[in-house]
Amino acid sequence: MGRSGIPGEWTLGVEEEFFLVDGTGRLVPRAPEALGETEDPDADLKPELLRYQVESATGVCRDAHDLHRELTDLRNQLALGAARQDARLAASGTVVHAQNGDALIGPGSRYHQIAEHFGQLVVGGLVCGCHVHVGVDDRAVALKVSNHLRPWLPVLLALSANSPFVDGKPTGYASSRHLLYSRWPSGGPPPYLESLDQYESIVAGYLEAEAALDRKMVYWDVRPSEHQPTIEIRVGDVAATAQEATLFAIVVRCLVAHAMDLIADGVAAPNVPGELLRAGMWRAAKDGLAGFCPDPRTGELRAVQAILDEEINRCTPELKRTEELELVTSTMDWLRQRGGGAERQLRAFEQHRRLDDALDEIVVPAPAMGVERHL
Template sequence: MSERTFGVEEEFLLVDAEGRPAAAAPAVLRGSPEELQPELVTCQVESVTPVCGDVDELLGCLRDQRRQLVEGAAEKGLRLLATGTPPVEDTARLTPGARYRRIADHFRGLMDSVNVCGCHIHVGVPDRETGIGVLNHLRPWLPVLLALSANSPFAEGADTGYASWRYLAMSRWPSGGPPPFAESAEHYESLVGDMAQSGAVLDPANLYWDIRLSPRHPTVEVRVCDVAPTAEEAALLAVLVDGLAATARARLDSGETAEPVSQDVLRADLWRAARDGLAGQCVDPRTRSLRPAGETLLGLLDEVRPQLQDGAKEFAEQTLADVLARGGGAARQRDVLARNGDFAEVVAFLAGQTKA
């Protein structure tokens, strides 16, 4: 197996003192390094780590990039939030640019759902055929990763009843949700081509599947997750995805094929994970049974443990234990609101987690 690498993209909200989304990304990012970038709407910013070889390197990059963005926001009297959806009033405005305008003109009312923040995890693959094998092996685990990351219970000042409202918002898009099982790289490209023919995607970067072959890098990109509350939890997601990818490649090398779970069944599993998050139940892909999400996550850790290396095993065990003890991001937000009854306290809590 070739050298293992991974990287993470994180999307964040910029909000004012009352927690309302602030159209300030150009001002906050002025003079920033190129790995800190604008997003589709002007109240969002994105960080992109370099290619990393171990969890210590990745965690250092995540912490440093969050620090830079927090400081840049503070200079403008704003706060940076790591949450999948704005907890209060959404006043998003499109970022200037021909590509963004083309997307808005083409997809029309769906643009109401773009002010959401995810965490995208890239794992390196030697070629696209291997990438398809890894993608197929990872597909059944997408609901478990979503349950762990679910961090968007509120929208427009109300509780949605879901742990990841961001996931439901993105699932409305014609290329949202899980990809179909692909027989080969050629089959995958034909599926994307057929979607482009209908106008469901405008270009490869406009493909919003929960997992895809990156259009720009030699990676498999997992896009199912909400942005993580903390840098440590973002690194945990990356370690687990890297472990799943390494497990998949080992099985591919031994001739083992992935289980072709149907797209409809997988979509149902993802809906349940988005509803319940870490506080409820999640389908275990190994048994197809509904189990407490925490137990399913411990099963995921068992699945990847033999492939974790360079301190990743100890990091994953400790960080996952901490998350299971404290509760997932959605539960933590709800706990703050239940104690205080005030969304301003939720915003303050989120801002504190983001920079911790």
Template sequence: MTHLTSDLLSTGIPTLGVEEEFLLCEPRTGRPSLRSSEVGSIGRGLGVSLQRELSRCQVETSTSIGAHIRDLRAQLCESRAAAATAAAEAGCQLLAVGTAFYDPPPDAITPTSRYRRMAGQYGALTTSVICGCHIHVGVEDRERAVQVINHLRPWLPTVLALTANSPICAGVDTGYASWRHIVFGRWPSAGPPPRFESALHYEDVVETMLETGLILDPHMVYWDARLSDHLPTVEIRISDVPATVEETITLATLVHALVIMATKAVVSGETVPAVDQDLLRAACWRAARDGLDGKALDLKSIRLVTARQAVRRLMHHVAPTLTALGELDRVAAAVNRVLARGNGAIVQRRELARRGSVSDVIDLCARRTVEGCTQPRNVSLLSHPGEPVYP
């Protein structure tokens, strides 16, 4: 562990928060269930705030902002359990999967003025159902936050490969471990962020997207890593929603460490890695296609390596910070379990090959969504006095 990493941690661990998006589906058919309003109402009675998304077959949970991963663990477990209970009481299933197994009906758009505007502007793009996991890490100075994003760019494909959880769409294997990333990339403001010279450069690019109609509002900046438009955080959003809560906790801890390491690099004046935007897109495509089962594009050597080698390189990079956080043993064990057993995409494909039925895959995903989670308590999971909550 370097001296500077110790100094950064001694001055305060950056805040951390997690948003998870989930699919609602019909238990017998696996078809998308358009009951987000009913599930949200039931969820409020269970003490969990479930936000509506673009499609009525989705809900989102949000943690409060915590200073350490341990502050989030109980919230993530309880919010998944409460959301699953609310879905069951509404007659549907909650699934932690990156895409819907079948297309939703034409009237699936959530009827808010903003979502109606999006449907009018972007047409068929708004009919796809995609569920991601967004990790917020506190970086209050926007100038520094932009440089942090620059340092994060080379690690984004590996984060995607580790969490890929959407191989099946329209009832068939798409050939991609993360079909969600491919579908999401069709939006004009999605994909890996470009390299920015400054916060002003970042803001100028966003303003140009607004002026040219690529986006309707700043919240539609869909880059895989971005500045939050309403919080002093860097938001890493490249991941599919992980299949299990353990994988989400592991993802959050890794991203937390990556941001701490990137902040260290900025403070010490390290040169931003020279990563060509087209090569970064290619690496993200390879990660979406192969996940953990195939190859990864190493952006330093510009050669293909195994995805597992890329993950081990990531672990080596963040090991000093994980050690300082007291999380190295836990995260290393969790990553080794994923490498041995498979991430969400591998598990889904294995079940499909074994059973030959998408319905069996859906049942397995429903069980894994709440694996290791406790039953919901009748208390608000998100009412922590003095702490802001993600909208």
């Protein structure tokens, strides 16, 4: 991926992870079989760490409309494959229902090596995320972009929060996935990085300590991709709908584009102390979209939606030019009315105290059963 020919427009792609569950919310360990039932051999669909999980990856997309169409198609493909294995595709950062029994590690020797080395940490935190790639083909520049994105990580986490249940119980957090995923020794927000040499030194330290078994296991919320010429933003829960995932990716792209402008102008990123950044991430994970987190520009605790509205207003000229403004604003309006993924799951559950109702909020229907809800 790389920068397109239009100033201010950047290529992007999205990877999404999903659970396979049955009608009672129990995990279904048939990911390879479900993937074999999909109908598009060219779609980038693959198993994940556990046999209950599947993953999709878009191609290189130029705008929100192409991205939304591809995300919707990939979700439909996976939902169809799941249905043919008597399973449902669940788009949530954590599993809604309590689970019993052992986790099954997905195919591939790498996954088995990870499970053997890290033990219960692997199977004790079932999580699904959303990874956004934006084209930045210079790794040293990507690290500078990462520095500029660090203060925005709580806002992005709050926007994506969609995991309020663990072991069949409300956790009191909008993003329980963030808390679980942060247990990995290389997880969480990245440090402020002064150079590519510093980055390589940290990676080498992870490998030497066997806190990571390979370079792909640097699980920071932002990192230079190891397999694409991109910067990869990994902070988000998987979204309940393709349109929310599209919004999340476009906000990320706007932030990356602005960071590149600041870098070109010689503006250094604010060096937010890691302790304060982790505190802001905790607050975002607790509150989600409806709550508060530190303002990336001032550090003041403010409403997440107000921060997002200001950023979208800043990006309005670009979004108008790319004909994406209506999609972004209509999705934000829908979220204001209905709430983010975590809010909708909790509201559905609280009406009758039924976990099945929360699950229904985040299941992607197979095409034969009706296409995904449109906002």
